Amino acid sequence: MKRLALATNNAHKVREVGSILSRLGVQILTPKELGTEFDAEETGTTFAENALIKARELFRITSLPSIADDSGICVDTLNGEPGIYSARFGGEGLNDRDRALLLLQKLESKTDRNAHYSCVIAYVDGTTEKIFEGSCEGIISKEYDSEGKYGFGYDPVFFYPPFGKPFSRVPESEKNSVSHRKKALDGLFAFLESHPF
DSSP, X not given: OEEEEESOOOHHHHHHHHHHHGGGTEEEEOTTTTTOOOOOOOOOSSHHHHHHHHHHHHHHHHOSOEEEEEEXXXXXXXXXXXXXXXXXTTXXXXXXXXXXXXXXXXXXXXXXXXXXXXXXXXXXXXXXXXEEEEEEEEEEOSSOOSSOOSOOTTGGGEEETTTTEEGGGSOHHHHTTTOHHHHHHXXXXXXXXXXXX
8 A cells, every 4th residue: 555644643634634545545644653753844935835844854754755734714804814824823822712713803893804715735755746725715704603513723713605604513524525625635636646656
């Protein structure tokens, strides 16, 4: 079975990537499963740069074809912020809920609430470097959805018009059919299907 290193120990991402790539007979291995410490410094200014930094570093450490993603939420009226800083929005000490509430606060007086989730997946195998992108358009709602039981991050404030509800009320299997990460993974899948490694 082909082995592919994935630059995360996040169980949610591992499951999502694995479910899509398993059809190719690919075994996804995390840094933890490979017995290595992995903490690449994300010094890029775009999702693509950060994804490549992580994929290159994991390939350097493991010598296995490596993939890494970088993703976040981008709000039009905030010039694309929080963007690559989505996970660090507002500084240290904030949790997911705090960051989502901070975003609502920044949009309090704004009428344009258009936003999109963006994901870039980088693939590196020593001779080839590729990036695959996906996005999912939505609207930042006016209130935090405290009752939704699905999703994570900004999902409680990300309203998805085609479903008529925030992502926090969309089961994972349904969300994964339209998500930014799914679209980027579809590109990766098509590439791996035709690219022996």
